[in-house]
Amino acid sequence: MSVKLFTPFTVKNITLKNRIVMSPMCMYSCFNEDGMVGDWHYTHYTSRAVGQVGLIVVEATAVTPQGRISSRDLGIWSDDHIAGLSKLTRMMEEHGAVSGIQIAHAGRKAVLDGEIIAPSAIPFNENMKTPKEMSIDEINETIAAFGKAAERAKKAGFKVIEIHAAHGYLINEFLSPLTNKRSDDYGGTPENRYRFLRNIIEEVKSFWDGPLFVRVSANDYHDEGLNEEDYVSMAHWMKKQGVDLIDVSSGAVVPAAIPTFPGYQVPFADQIRNKANIPTGAVGLITNGTQAEEILQNNRADLIFLARVLLRDPYWPRTAAKELKHELAAPEQYKRGWMI
Template identity: 65%
Template sequence: MGERKLFTPYTIKNMTLKNRIIMAPMCMYSCYDKSGFVNDWHITHYTSRAVGQVGLVIVEATAVTAQGRISMQDLGIWSDDHISGLKKLVELNHMNNSKIGIQLNHAGRKADIEESIIAPSALEFSDAYQTPKEMTKEDIKATVGAFKEAARRADEAGFDLIELHAAHGYLINQFLSPLSNKRTDEYGGSLENRYRFLSEVIDAVKTVWKNKPIFVRVSATDHLEGGSTPDDHVYYAKKMKEQGIDLIDVSTGAVAPAKIDVFPGYQVPYADKIKHEADIATGAVGLILNGVQAEEILKNDRADLIIIARALLRNPYWAYDAAKELGITLEGPVQYQRGWNF
């Protein structure tokens, strides 16, 4: 039968995953009191996937400033008061033998909140959103500092990994894309200039997040004429590798409204391209539905990790089903052993 790569360990720096199955960060919009604090919903949601034998759980886009929330119900990491709840999430995942990361985010112009919002340029995402204020140099410096402080808090909470959200039309992505970045200073124009904000965020984060893995999620194409291209993201990925980023989590789209042809594995070719042309590890995401499909991606060296989103919403035990499809026995939690492998 041969080795099933999906269920082989994967080591990055000091973190070893028991398998290649990653839970993608997916916003839950469940802080109903607008405080940004972890509540019982988050504990149940994330711990269930650890019980289901996911190798790495990545917590949803978590706001580095209150102004940077996607919605008023987002999780937050802009205050030291958020640390204790996040630490509880970490402890429960570790108790169930899963590694856990957190995605740090600032929504920029895609913030649907009560406060005024900021972005690289004063261009609204759509008619449904506010027109943002163009960020000053002071705003940029303060936001880079907010990512740094968020990384410090993530470290204090005990997370194994940080993922920087540079995809899906949020602030870092807005700097990277020519559709949303019309600046004429050193943060706009050329690829090098559009990358500068992310470069500064990475450097700042690394001063407090030492010897632990960092992923970056990107939108490898905007799916729009005049937008970011896969070749642009090969350039960005090479820069990220030079700065010590460990893996690129490759998604696409959402910096501006676009029609996207969605089908199983539709984003995998972008992970494949960045992996081989930038010589950096990648994670594949995008309607990866079952274990056989995941195994093909890994065995054909199209990506290094499999990042599952909606399928894990439908089924916290996706890893169990994938193991059965691939003809292997997956060790389950002690509490479930009487019903696990039948």
């Protein structure tokens, strides 16, 4: 049986050399508050490309200054960001990785000076700021900002865009009934709560014709919140809109106790993939090659998104290849020491 983890995966016009994805992870490492790519980002991402990761998704990158999680987040709200992001994509792709970027807005989870916004004026917890309920004009402006971000991502040379609709940030806040108490066209029914994401997807696609992923939180871990069955329905809607893959995470829209164990989110990816017939990415305490291979061989997901394990081991693909007894080609410069 061939090792599926190291087989190519094609989505639209882009082929990944393997099924290993570096999951977007915020670094909070801009040199100042301008959202510009810096030396840290060039080192951090390029090292994973050298390590033979197939797709690298750059961390949540803010579509507006107000949409940053922290003041040191990367930004894509200005044309001034394009040059640094372009250099980053060139460096990653020089070493064989496909470049992706996650575009995002933090909503009520922004930790910034000044006003923050959300679908409803409900703080995340007692220690965080109460957001302003967004007006229709602010909703429309934010939708337009996602479109402009996609246009800049294309100019910067990215091959994949992921829309961040998970982890309690703005789009997730619209989707969940726990955080969306609106009584207008953007609240109430599941279709209305999905409208913000629907309009963002449409706006992004007006500028972007490449692979489009959406990250979701498939379980709110709350009796009155959303679960994977709700996201199966939304996955059908996303598929009709032309979304190519759903990156399936969970939690963080409200404070909740989350039972974690190796692969704890994989069943969500499995259900969405096989009930909505759409490719998915699995993420969440996936740490070794055998575990990743089992997920793929049993068609529980199509891509393996790795986070903390890639922080510990930038050369995790090599580690997994040795475990699975797969001969993984080395970067030319590393051949002398690669498979020892």
